[in-house]
Amino acid sequence: KAGVTQTPRYLIKTRGQQVTLSCSPISGHRSVSWYQQTPGQGLQFLFEYFSETQRNKGNFPGRFSGRQFSNSRSEMNVSTLELGDSALYLCASSPIQGGETQYFGPGTRLLVL
């Protein structure tokens, strides 16, 4: 099976802009989770989607949002970008909601100038 894919792999934006990141889970996986990784805060949970519904959300402002489509693909949106949003955004999929083992994609590296 193909692994988790994320697009784009690299992105440069300026403050105030918005960005949309995409994640395609492993075929058959219905849960998609998003994580933010920064040198200062490490890996932090953003949210989890299952059956097109957000099931869980981490401690991030409302500027961070997402959605999941009927084919389980997910998008994450960040509005009004701030310099501190520069990070590696990782998507992970699992077969079920709250699945124990998460299968991670390669990530999207976002740089906000």
Add this chain to the structure above:
Amino acid sequence: SQQGEEDPQALSIQEGENATMNCSYKTSINNLQWYRQNSGRGLVHLILIRSNEREKHSGRLRVTLDTSKKSSSLLITASRAADTASYFCATDDGGGADGLTFGKGTHLIIQP
């Protein structure tokens, strides 16, 4: 918030030696997992140990879990240059509300 804390933050050893990394966490867990990350890429799942298990093996990996001390260790035996990576422990409290909670990782360098 970070639950796991890995120790040491960085470790450099010679190829062929064993590498041991430790992880401490704060709250009760359902399971603890170890992941590897190469050069800022995605994470690769290595091994999962449940709260009712004390030790688990997978190839050259050995994981122990001490729930009374809220700590875990990852041992990589007979290290290889390809083991150079960052290693993260991640805890799952079983509630799913916070996803996996990761530590800040141990950066392992294997010297040829």
